[in-house]
Amino acid sequence: MTTTEAYAGTRARDARPEVVALADAFATRFPEIAIRVPSAATAPYRYDRGTAPRVESPISDDEHGPLVALPGTPEQVQDVVRLAAEFGVSVVTRGAGSGLSGGASARPDQLVVSTERLNRILEVAPLDEVAVVEPGVINAALNEHVAPFGLFYAPDPASFEISSIGGNIATNAGGLRCAKYGVTRESVLGLDVVLADGSLVSVGHRSIKGVTGLDLTSLFVGSEGVLGIVVRATVRLRPIPVARQTVTAFFESTPAGASGLAAITRSSVRPSVVEFFDEPSLTGIDAFSGSGLRRRGASLILVELDGYGIAEQAHDLTVALEAVGGTVRVESDEDGAALWELRRHGRGFTEPQWFVGEDIAVPKSRLAEVYARFAEVEQRYDVAISAVSHAGDGNLHPAITRPIGDADPADRPAELDEAATELVRIALGVGGTVSGEHGVGTVKLDWAALELSDRNRAAQRALKAALDPTGLFNPGKAI
Template identity: 70%
Template sequence: MRTTETTATISPAGALTSAVQNRHPQIEVRPASTDTAAYRYDYATAPRPDAVPDGRPGPAVAFPTSADEVQTLVRLAAEFGVTVVARGAGTGLAGGASAADDQLVISTERLNRIVEVSPLDEVAVVEPGVINGDLNAHLREFGLFYAPDPASFEISSIGGNIATNAGGLRCAKYGVTRESVLALDVVLADGSLISVGHRSIKGVTGLDLTSLFVGSEGVLGIVVRATLRLRPLPVARRTLTAFFDSTASGAEGLGAITLSPVRPAIIEFFDRVSLEGIDGHSGTRLRERGESLILIELDGYGIDEQAADLEDALTRVGARVAVESDEDSAALWELRRYGRGLPASRRFIGEDIAVPKSALPAVYRSFAALEARFGVEISAVSHAGDGNLHPLITQEIKPGDDPAVVPESLAEAATELVRVALALGGTVSGEHGIGTLKREWAALELSQRSIEAQRAIKAAVDPQHLFNPGKAI
């Protein structure tokens, strides 16, 4: 069997696959082939559903079931000189988990055990392949929840959430993923396994490697276990809507929430085009209630006082505020997550910029000039409590256009909007990560010296550049 590994024509990835199959038959590995083509992509880079398969092979893909097997795979990959892409559920929106046919994907799909839930420590210990929503379903019986709630929570994995430092809707009150990760077990590029962090909220022994691994998009190590901070389910929840007469007045109105003493769990802002998009896609009539909407979830103690104080603050800046019934609340949050759809007749680019909260009105004001200049339409729903916008920049597909090609004017409009965010003191990516898609934009944000420092740290931890080359930094 060993002869197949050393023939002149076999690729390093092929030799690695054979070595895993021969030496460690208990680890399932699929060779690079058209069968693994799906692993070339994540949600950001996947072809449109109507695209014709191009017949190119995907990467080799391994499915370890233990930390030990991950260590084995990493050591073998280093031995054969094959670079490694760690992959959670593949729902990333920046290309961070995309892989080529000369790489090894280490999938965490089967590292999916909830190892422990400790109500007295308020922690859960999980493997990286556990789906975010599954964890929260499991925690409900304990009266606890895991706060980070990316919009993908039903399909994205905790490991992927950690790799991207995933955000979500509740971050202004409960923090991003980093604030809920207490400790990690990580496989390094030399195959060693280290434990970093603590099971307590406090702990300052040595450098904070836990935070460094969170959001590192697979370039520093592979997380094989995580200790997560949990919180008690709130004693009450309430949904408020605040409709305004224009996008501009709604964006300005957000400041009234900041200046009030109330800190909602969720503050989502919809501009006029976003409301129209939902109405068109979902058959609702939100637009009749106003030109923009702040959708708010309050939670915790004193919910009546909270609602009253917020209603006061928002009414004073011209909002029509309503406390929604439980049924209407559920429908509204469903619309927030799935209501908008994407226009089949238009090409689009989605963004993930974040700005200082006070700059949100300026971002919305910037859309008109960009629309006129580039012949596009721009709208945005915002996680307004943390300054994170998801602009959707679209352009009509004209007869004769290739729907698979992003026209230059659309790409230029997107880059220009990124520049607007940066000029306002903002950032290229609030919560999706840099991956492959946003490296050029990242270079607009970070200084050369800062990029050098990041690359030096990467090289210190992974001198062979084994992990996820060409991504993130």
């Protein structure tokens, strides 16, 4: 079947002429590049995980998706970009689609460039402690590959089992281990990037140190696909710690636990992970997963220690947390693994809920103050709020909910978004930010405007215009 024949059912009804022409051009000029023509089958490419329709309003069988290109080499990415520019079709780059802010969402009149076939681990250099990878490599797959060398890749977003390195780079993803190892930016040394004119540039370096020129690597990390398409990354690896240990500290209330976090900072121990669960989060995890966390206390600090002297670290941390009222336990390996599984996958709803998820971050010394403000927001907007936090770096993930009950699921109350905006204002008021690790995408554009000055945003747009003067890449996102 030719591309034109494949379009027979959609050309008149849905497909834009320029998109049809672009698809035909792929077929005639670059037949080696796999494409998927707009159809119901490509409808999922319109969304990322954060913007996909919920169960109560699934994607319609009649919904028309975008044109999708699946290049298999950097050179094919260059061809795709040049062809899209020629036909005036804007480009949305997509990794695994696990993003939560709409950064990879696409309209039917756009071209989605999927990196799923750019999935090779090109090199592992144990003595340099680096790997060179393509953007479609899954985070967990990289760690599985480098483990025999005694190394690991530190960034570990909760979606590490399904998210791609390219997507992690696009959003400067964080995760649980940020407390010790930093976000993705701290693990990216160099990038190969296809720009809007189809040229391929290399930025950064292979060495740990490197200060020649402006830091363009950091500019591309977290740029959410608006500046270029990453086709290769040189990433930093670290030695697998000789030991890891999970420590729990339960407290009698959310305020007590949130205040207890300061004891970790005051101690000499530097955990790799510090997570905090408030009381409604523990209750919700138990209801959804059948666990018994709430029986052990009303809030939880969940800690992972790593490295040498693990027993001494655990002892010192126990002393510090018991001194502020925590009921502390050094967990067995089996129980620790179960707790981390609950942290990553234990949240959910037992009944249909309207839901807004957030990703605010604040100075970690202000976490307790932010948690204390939840009650007034709940009362003002008639919502429920719970939050699990990457407490080691002040990154909260509030869940704002209201039961749907017998109401129409599509009749989503405005109060949910108003409550979310109020939490954003609270975070900004204590020196925080609207996004700690999920990016801005489309979902947080209005909130970003609350944080960034007009001059700041103008400077960002000037950078975008310098690298992408025609606005080819991911228009309407991030900035």
